Amino acid sequence: MSELIQIKDLKVHYPIRSGFFNRVTDFVYAVDGVDFTIEKGKTYGLVGESGSGKSTTGKAIVGLEKVTSGEILYEGKDITKRSNRKKMDYNKDVQMIFQDAMSSLNPKKRVADIIAEPIRNFERLSDQEEKKKVKGLLDIVGMPEDALYKYPHEFSGGQRQRLGVARAVATNPKLIVADEPVSALDLSVQAQVLNFMKRIQEEYGLSYLFISHDLGVVKHMCDNIAIMTKGRFVEIGSREDIYTDPRHIYTKRLLSAIPRIDVENRDAHKQNRRRVEEEYITHQKDYYDNVGRVYDLRKITDTHQVALKDGGAQ
Numbered sequence: 239m240s241e242l243i244q245i246k247d248l249k250v251h252y253p254i255r256s257g258f259f260n261r262v263t264d265f266v267y268a269v270d271g272v273d274f275t276i277e278k279g280k281t282y283g284l285v286g287e288s289g290s291g292k293s294t295t296g297k298a299i300v301g302l303e304k305v306t307s308g309e310i311l312y313e314g315k316d317i318t319k320r321s322n323r324k325k326m327d328y329n330k331d332v333q334m335i336f337q338d339a340m341s342s343l344n345p346k347k348r349v350a351d352i353i354a355e356p357i358r359n360f361e362r363l364s365d366q367e368e369k370k371k372v373k374g375l376l377d378i379v380g381m382p383e384d385a386l387y388k389y390p391h392e393f394s395g396g397q398r399q400r401l402g403v404a405r406a407v408a409t410n411p412k413l414i415v416a417d418e419p420v421s422a423l424d425l426s427v428q429a430q431v432l433n434f435m436k437r438i439q440e441e442y443g444l445s446y447l448f449i450s451h452d453l454g455v456v457k458h459m460c461d462n463i464a465i466m467t468k469g470r471f472v473e474i475g476s477r478e479d480i481y482t483d484p485r486h487i488y489t490k491r492l493l494s495a496i497p498r499i500d501v502e503n504r505d506a507h508k509q510n511r512r513r514v515e516e517e518y519i520t521h522q523k524d525y526y527d528n529v530g531r532v533y534d535l536r537k538i539t540d541t542h543q544v545a546l547k548d549g550g551a552q
């Protein structure tokens with residue numbers, strides 16, 4: 239395995255200010271000590287419910303969020319330090335597809351400029367060359383050439399999401415942090431955008447950090463997956479580990495929440511969901527400590543780790 243980026247004990251705590259003097263009175267522990275490694279050419283899934291800290295983790299990796307503590311190692315350097323990011327090609331190598339495509343695309347700019355913007359930061363191209371490059375990118379994501387002169391509001395959600403993909407790949411990055419790239423889309427359009435992302439990955443040897451709240455969506459995309467809640471990882475593993483041998487109740491709940499379309503097994507799924515909910519209610523203490531915090535991860539196999547009180551010996 240060859241590592242692209244290593245995240246070590248990452249913490250991002252947001253101060254909460256209150257009172258007359260606007261003092262810091264508490265913190266939101268948005269990300270509270272996570273460790274993982276993204277490999278070259280692979281997709282790492284980051285899955286959890288709303289507010290679990292996924293976007294904050296993604297933004298910290300891209301360098302858009304100030305890190306409270308921990309390290310993010312890229313080519314041996316800790317890029318949580320701005321000076322290191324500047325010294326390397328980090329801001330070119332690591333791009334983000336934002337959760338909300340509408341607000342992340344400047345409404346006053348034409349597509350030609352929106353997609354060219356990241357290129358302009360790193361390359362000097364003539365107008366002609368730039369136009370050719372942007373056209374090529376539109377083609378990659380399956381958008382017609384006349385999109386060049388349109389504004390973001392003239393597109394559908396799925397098309398806008400593809401524009402976000404085109405912009406993210408514009409600088410030939412090594413890693414794309416894709417924050418819920420298809421969550422706002424219909425199932426059929428989801429599949430289209432995911433297929434584009436896969437094709438581009440194969441073509442360019444890209445890595446993805448794929449953020450989603452839905453284990454159903456990431457299944458066909460991810461090689462490795464981390465399950466996150468309350469700023470911590472409850473379980474990490476290969477795709478097989480997570481889907482065929484989930485150990486943490488939180489993972490099991492996310493799995494049982496995937497909508498099923500096969501009618502034959504509907505009763506079985508319903509029963510399974512009920513069983514998982516019962517376990518969740520009766521065995522809370524095995525999964526969270528007495529202040530509700532997630533335990534530290536412990537190794538089950540070389541690929542699989544889970545946060546259980548006694549390492550999983552139930």
Ligand SMILES: Nc1ncnc2c1ncn2[C@@H]1O[C@H](COP(=O)(O)OP(=O)(O)OP(=O)(O)O)[C@@H](O)[C@H]1O
Pocket residue numbers: 252253266267268286287288289290291292293294295337451
């Ligand atoms: N700038 C901020 N200041 C204070 N708290 C913040 C800030 N950004 C996020 N938070 C808090 O940090 C926690 C994690 O937020 P984050 O956006 O990372 O969650 P998420 O997993 O991406 O959720 P979602 O699935 O809804 O996008 C939340 O409790 C959120 O309210």
Ligand SMILES: [Mg+2]
Pocket residue numbers: 292293294337417
């Ligand atoms: Mg988010």
